[in-house]
Amino acid sequence: MWAAFRSEMRKMWKRPATWVTLGLFGLMTVADLIGEYRRARKDPDDPFFLPDAWGQILGQEVMVGFIFASVLVILLVAAEFSWRTARQNVIDGLSKTQWYSAKVLLIPLLVALFLALRVAVGGSLALAGTDLSAGAGLFGTAQLSALGGMFVTGLGFASLALFVAVAIRASGPAMAVWFAWFAFGERLVVGGLGTLFEGLRPVLKWAPIMTFDRLRDYIQYDPEAFRRASEWAVEHERPVPELEALGPAFAGSFVWIAALLLFGWLWYRKRDL
Amino acid sequence: MTSVPGTPIIQTFGLSKRYRKTTAVDDISFRVEPGQVFGFLGPNGAGKTTTIGLLLGIITPTGGRFELFGGGSASDLHAARRRIGATLETPNFYPYLSGRDNLRIVANVKRRDAAEIERVLDLVGLGRRAKHKFKAYSLGMKQRLALAATMLGDPELIILDEPANGLDPEGMREIREIIRGLGERGKTIFLSSHLLSEVERTCTHVAIIQHGRIIRQDSVEDVTSHGVAGLRSADLEALAAAVAEYPGARWSKRRGDRVVAELEDEDLAVMNAWLAERGILVSHLALEARSLEDVFMEATGATEGDAAPGRSSDTGPGGHQMGEVP
Numbered sequence A: 001m002w003a004a005f006r007s008e009m010r011k012m013w014k015r016p017a018t019w020v021t022l023g024l025f026g027l028m029t030v031a032d033l034i035g036e037y038r039r040a041r042k043d044p045d046d047p048f049f050l051p052d053a054w055g056q057i058l059g060q061e062v063m064v065g066f067i068f069a070s071v072l073v074i075l076l077v078a079a080e081f082s083w084r085t086a087r088q089n090v091i092d093g094l095s096k097t098q099w100y101s102a103k104v105l106l107i108p109l110l111v112a113l114f115l116a117l118r119v120a121v122g123g124s125l126a127l128a129g130t131d132l133s134a135g136a137g138l139f140g141t142a143q144l145s146a147l148g149g150m151f152v153t154g155l156g157f158a159s160l161a162l163f164v165a166v167a168i169r170a171s172g173p174a175m176a177v178w179f180a181w182f183a184f185g186e187r188l189v190v191g192g193l194g195t196l197f198e199g200l201r202p203v204l205k206w207a208p209i210m211t212f213d214r215l216r217d218y219i220q221y222d223p224e225a226f227r228r229a230s231e232w233a234v235e236h237e238r239p240v241p242e243l244e245a246l247g248p249a250f251a252g253s254f255v256w257i258a259a260l261l262l263f264g265w266l267w268y269r270k271r272d273l
Numbered sequence B: 001m002t003s004v005p006g007t008p009i010i011q012t013f014g015l016s017k018r019y020r021k022t023t024a025v026d027d028i029s030f031r032v033e034p035g036q037v038f039g040f041l042g043p044n045g046a047g048k049t050t051t052i053g054l055l056l057g058i059i060t061p062t063g064g065r066f067e068l069f070g071g072g073s074a075s076d077l078h079a080a081r082r083r084i085g086a087t088l089e090t091p092n093f094y095p096y097l098s099g100r101d102n103l104r105i106v107a108n109v110k111r112r113d114a115a116e117i118e119r120v121l122d123l124v125g126l127g128r129r130a131k132h133k134f135k136a137y138s139l140g141m142k143q144r145l146a147l148a149a150t151m152l153g154d155p156e157l158i159i160l161d162e163p164a165n166g167l168d169p170e171g172m173r174e175i176r177e178i179i180r181g182l183g184e185r186g187k188t189i190f191l192s193s194h195l196l197s198e199v200e201r202t203c204t205h206v207a208i209i210q211h212g213r214i215i216r217q218d219s220v221e222d223v224t225s226h227g228v229a230g231l232r233s234a235d236l237e238a239l240a241a242a243v244a245e246y247p248g249a250r251w252s253k254r255r256g257d258r259v260v261a262e263l264e265d266e267d268l269a270v271m272n273a274w275l276a277e278r279g280i281l282v283s284h285l286a287l288e289a290r291s292l293e294d295v296f297m298e299a300t301g302a303t304e305g306d307a308a309p310g311r312s313s314d315t316g317p318g319g320h321q322m323g324e325v326p
Helices: A002-014 A016-042 A062-082 A085-092 A096-128 A141-168 A171-196 A198-204 A208-216 A223-235 A246-270 B048-055 B074-081 B099-110 B114-123 B139-151 B169-184 B196-202 B220-225 B236-245 B268-277 B292-304
Strands: B010-018 B023-028 B037-041 B063-068 B084-087 B157-161 B188-193 B205-210 B213-219 B228-233 B249-255 B258-263 B282-288 B312-315 B321-325
Touching: A002 A062, A002 A096, A002 B099, A016 A062, A016 A096, A062 A085, A062 A096, A062 A141, A062 A171, A085 A096, A085 B074, A085 B084, A085 B099, A096 A141, A096 A246, A141 A171, A141 A208, A141 A223, A141 A246, A171 A198, A171 A208, A208 A246, B010 B048, B023 B048, B023 B063, B023 B213, B037 B048, B037 B169, B037 B196, B048 B063, B048 B157, B048 B188, B063 B074, B084 B139, B099 B114, B099 B139, B114 B139, B139 B157, B139 B169, B169 B188, B169 B196, B188 B196, B196 B220, B196 B292, B205 B220, B205 B292, B213 B220, B213 B292, B220 B292, B228 B236, B228 B268, B236 B249, B236 B258, B236 B268, B268 B282
Parallel strands: B037 B188, B037 B205, B084 B157, B157 B188, B249 B321
Antiparallel strands: B010 B023, B010 B063, B205 B213, B228 B258, B228 B282, B249 B258, B312 B321
16 A cells, blocks of 8 residues: 555656645745735734734635645546546556555645645744744644644545545546535535424534534634634624534544545445446 | 466456446456467457456456456455556556656556666667656557556566557557567467457467457467468359359358358369359369458358448358458
């Protein structure tokens, strides 16, 4: 399996799509966080320094990285069916299990890569505005937990991408289906079923995208950020955020990730190459 | 898994593949012995590629079974793949990688070292173009790269699916030379093709498949050893009709300005006398060597009751196949 993974690394490294997606996300991250940095320099009440800036660095925009990671998973996997290299790899001696396992190993790698890019760019910019002599902690348990939760969220979206890629076996349609599911499909289905069958609502809120989404709210991990967000909400007469129990969300996400990878594997194994 | 001496390299037992309404491979049985260059001949859509897909385990059979190197289980198949070099249909590589990088992927799967990549690249004459991307290769270069990939790991069995597809005569000659060289080195080669002359020039044994069924299999020497009688006469129509009725003819057909027939005993004197008794005077009567194309046309025509593509036919009064070559 490691031989197969080494091949995956070589393919990923040499694939222009890898550098295009990473480059685009890098540019978007730089543009976004430079904006934050410049705004903070003009407005002393909204500073951009560590550790407070982690709220912005690990904010909603992290999701863009997961979209790019998922698109890349689809491009790396589905294209193998169009080029028939998935078939040739098996002819050359890989078992179907080895082939699929190597693709599964790509998922944490890609999610980590996009997350690391955001953290590296944002952390560097925020560090420039941080008074290191103050002795405050730059990175603590709260940030580590938030990174863990976001990593699991990324794994969830990318696992969904792998499932769609092996099921559809063509990059364009697979991306369309993944995006439709992610952007509105699940909400439409859940909303429709919830209207028709009210009793199902407690179950429906554990649909995959909704489950993964629960883990990417930074204030749930950082008490200080949560306090600031609550104060801001009261001040601006907005709904005050609530602390959620993250344990079930983590468990639910892991169950969905395992299920998506398993269904993908069964689907891939059943069909002729 | 090691093969026992005398064990066939490939053996199939009633292998079948049915899709919903289509039977792609229908109850085929054949065996390929070590050292044979086995031609798998058939028109497009006959079931050649599906058969190879079944043998390589990438298509699941709906009936029958097969053994590679004497083993028939799933684990045997996985082990056997490491002893096989194979390409299926078109050369399948990563378009954005160079020829050399593509072979690195294959070598990594086959657990071979980098030195071997250079050896096979040189063998197929791609050494100087190895750094160029696969998508920039001509079809001939792609076919040669596929051949190089099959040779990585020095496999005992090489399976090639239409390796001369889309090649110009020079490219076909090069591929033929490489395959011959492999055969001379004792490799067992399973070569699928619809190009009759390629199979005749390259293979030691042949099986003919049509509509998913094997309709003839033997050594190339045996299938082409029986001669056919070639006849000419001033009245070709009358000659063709008479030959069609000749009891010693297995089949007959018009070919250009003559009639050809396969005789049961190859006794031309008896045939000449029989025709003369019916007032047919032949201006030419001789035994002619039979090509694989003749065998293929007979075999496919005999099964179908109609002519092969591009040819018309009718059944002569004698009951055997009667065809006309335009």
